[in-house]
Amino acid sequence: MGPRNRSGLCGGQAPRRTGPAGPVSAALVRPWRARLRFEASVSQVIAATLVAAFLLAFLLMPVGRVILTAFLDPAGGFTLIHFADFFRTSLFIESFWNSLYVAGMSVVFASVLAVPLAVILARYRFPGSALIATLGVLPLVMPPFVGAVAMQLIFGRNGTVNLLLMDWFDLRLDLMEGLNGVIFVQSLHYFPFILMNLSASLANIDVSMEEAGQNLGARGLTLLRTIVLPLSLPGYLAGASLVFVKVFDDLATPLLLNVTNMLAPQAYLRVTSVGLADPMGYVISVILIAVSLAAMVGSGLLLRGRDYATAQRGGGGLSHRRMTARGKLLAWLFVVPVLFLVLAPHIGILLLSLATIWSFSPLPDAFTLAHYGTVLRETPQFLTNTLLFCGIAALIDVVLGVVIAWLVHRTKLPGRELLDLAAMSALAVPGLVLGIGILRTYFDTHLPGGDSLATWWGMLIIVLAVRRLPYALRGATAALRQVHRSLEEAAENVGASKAVTLTRITVPLMAGGLAAAFVTSFATAAVELSATLVLVTRDVDAPIAYGIYIYMQSAAGRGPGAALGVIAVLAVALCTWGAHAVAERERSRRVRTSESQEAA
Structure with a gap:
């Protein structure tokens, strides 16, 4: 037998480590040490x-x-008494539903503007493609609260459009009254988020998927509804959730339009009028955060379990087909009014900055x-x-x-x-x-x-x-x-x-x-x-x-x-x-x- 060391083991063998369940070899311990090593x-x-x-x-x-x-x-x-008080107060309940309504309807109207533009941009060789691309940036250049003032001058009760309609047809449009005004302004300002995200998503769709649908007999709106738009859902939801969150949390636009029965204005008014000790401002703030997170998480849950991957690397992109004369006419009939709506805030704020007096008249009296x-x-x-x-x-x-x-x-x-x-x-x-x-x-x-x-x-x-x-x-x-x-x-x-x-x-x-x-x-x-x-x-x-x-x-x-x-x-x-x-x-x-x- 070999010499014994102090532990009683032969041949100078290192002692074995033992744990609660018995001996543990050093070979098993070493990987855990490597994982726990602080590499910084x-x-x-x-x-x-x-x-x-x-x-x-x-x-x-x-x-x-x-x-x-x-x-x-x-x-x-x-x-939880503060939250109970919130849901017992009619003004706060009204403000909560108004904020949800405004955010939801802004997404709807923004989609009405953005989805056709994105489809035209992705599917057709349209001579106005550069114009549509410009529409994707132009509204974002103007802050929404500045656009709100300009939109009142153009589309308000005594704005340019209503004054002309009253003179010509004895008709008035209440586009800028109350919650409708907030929805109108926010939809025009934030629709580019849907346009840009949806356009990018459409551009990444594999052309073979569209061709497969055509081989099965899908044409026109059927192909668009069953193949193209479902495959572009991730891009649409990304833009729509962003629009919803931006509108739901916005403070300045409702305030400038004198709409205070929404959550963000109510939180601001509680803090500035009642004071920092008032709990309702904090309760409303928590609800604002919760709804924003829910919107972002919800958009991700809607895509869970679905596969939107393309068959070929990088996607083939939808085939750009030539527009018929009738299609071009319909496209221009849609693009031109949208361009007018997009440019209206910029034109209005420029005219107001140069006007001496602009009141109860379609255009300013003079410029300065x-x-x-x-x-x-x-x-x-x-x-x-x-x-x-x-x-x-x-x-x-x-x-x-x-x-x-x-x-x-x-x-x-x-x-x-x-x-x-x-x-x-x-x-x-x-x-x-x-x-x-x-x-x-x-x-x-x-x-x-x-x-x-x-x-x-x-x-x-x-x-x-x-x-x-x-x-x-x-x-x-x-x-x-x-x-x-x-x-x-x-x-x-x-x-x-x-x-x-x-x-x-x-x-x-x-x-x-x-x-x-x-x-x-x-x-x-x-x-x-x-x-x-x-x-x-x-x-x-x-x-x-x-x-x-x-x-x-x-x-x-x-x-x-x-x-x-x-x-x-x-x-x-x-x-x-x-x-x-x-x-x-x-x-x-x-x-x-x-x-x-x-x-x-």
């Missing part, structure tokens, strides 16, 4: 901690405070540039604040987007997906709810000068950044995925750390995508009003969206307000054009690079 550098941990702290402080904690407050009684205990001089002379801070606030917010979004995308897709840091999930959750949080949460969380925290931290202009920048972070994050993620890992590995092989590789190699290669993300965040932040109305207390700290709203509250200020609206539209249009130009340049650069590599 110090820089990665610091970056993740800073991002998590930002999201926790300015998104999760404020929203959590709103939700928690809705369930607390005055003594601090759990209660005085309103532009008024806003540039008396309230230049609206413009400078917008450039400053939205520029800093967009920069914050780009930095956070790059860091989160890098942590998620380039590291093995445990829990990194939670950062992406937390950042994207801002999409489901209405701006009004986030603003109320910020007030609830930081109102009693005071700066050295005595001002509340919640109403400090720097807090507005942070809120704008949080609200637009998902857009920048998706842009940064897309840009990062186009940077090949071998380029980063080459830098690390010559001694560069991961942080140096990120700043010197990865980020410069992502420049085009990040520029597009910056201008997208800037443009959308420039017209943010829901959170702005809650947090801004002084005109000197207000951006342009707040200025438009204040001016539009009085008939005397509608001209300067319209001038600010035109400036906002031009700013958003320039940013949209800039983002598109940068994206196209990057796409062209990638195509040229790919072609040169193939040639080599």
Whole structure:
């Protein structure tokens, strides 16, 4: 026998580990150690901690405070009495059903506009295809609350259309009265979401599926109803759910149309009139969040268990067939009125900004540039604040987007997906709810000068950044995925750390995508009003969206307000054009690079 060691085993054999169920071999333990090993550098941990702290402080904690407050009684205990009071109050019940009705009908009317346009764009060689593509962007350039004022001038009780109809046919259309006005404005503003998503979905349908339906005898509307539209359902539901959520949570449009019997206006009025201690504002906020999440989750559940995959890689795209003369006539009869509706807000706000007097007449009495001089002379801070606030917010979004995308897709840091999930959750949080949460969380925290931290202009920048972070994050993620890992590995092989590789190699290669993300965040932040109305207390700290709203509250200020609206539209249009130009340049650069590599 061999020599014994202290454990009594022969040959110096290592002692065997034992557990509750008996001996456990080290070979079985080793894989679990490998799984639990913390694979992260110090820089990665610091970056993740800073991002998590930002999201926790300015998104999760404020929203959590709103939700928690809705369930607390005055003594601090759990209660459902506030929700019971909500459902016992006739005004709140009416507001709840009105909000659902407006959101649902906006989806219906937006679909009436978007679905035919998408089908024409995807199925036919139509000479107006470029015009239809323009319709997919044009409404989004104008903020919906600015469009609401313009639509009143064109389609209101004493607007251009009704005055002409009364003169010619003794007929009046109540398109802008009450809830109908909100539905009309929101449908025109948000239908491009359905148009763009449905067009993309139709373009990815395999042509062989359409041909199979034709071989079985399906033609015309039958083919469209049984084959084409069902296969494009994912794109339609993506756009429709987005329209529903946007309309349901919107605050500014109902307020400017003097419609207060909806949930978002009721939450705003409760907080601003009754105060932060009133629980009903928080209860309504929780319901806003719950319905928004339900709409997004519900659209996904409708697709569960169904297969929409194409038979060939990338889809073949629907066959573009030639339109008959009758088809072209019908298409133009549809496209031209839609174009008029889409352009009406832009025309109306431009005319109002140039009008001396425009009341009870189809067109202004005379034109002037005085309103532009008024806003540039008396309230230049609206413009400078917008450039400053939205520029800093967009920069914050780009930095956070790059860091989160890098942590998620380039590291093995445990829990990194939670950062992406937390950042994207801002999409489901209405701006009004986030603003109320910020007030609830930081109102009693005071700066050295005595001002509340919640109403400090720097807090507005942070809120704008949080609200637009998902857009920048998706842009940064897309840009990062186009940077090949071998380029980063080459830098690390010559001694560069991961942080140096990120700043010197990865980020410069992502420049085009990040520029597009910056201008997208800037443009959308420039017209943010829901959170702005809650947090801004002084005109000197207000951006342009707040200025438009204040001016539009009085008939005397509608001209300067319209001038600010035109400036906002031009700013958003320039940013949209800039983002598109940068994206196209990057796409062209990638195509040229790919072609040169193939040639080599």
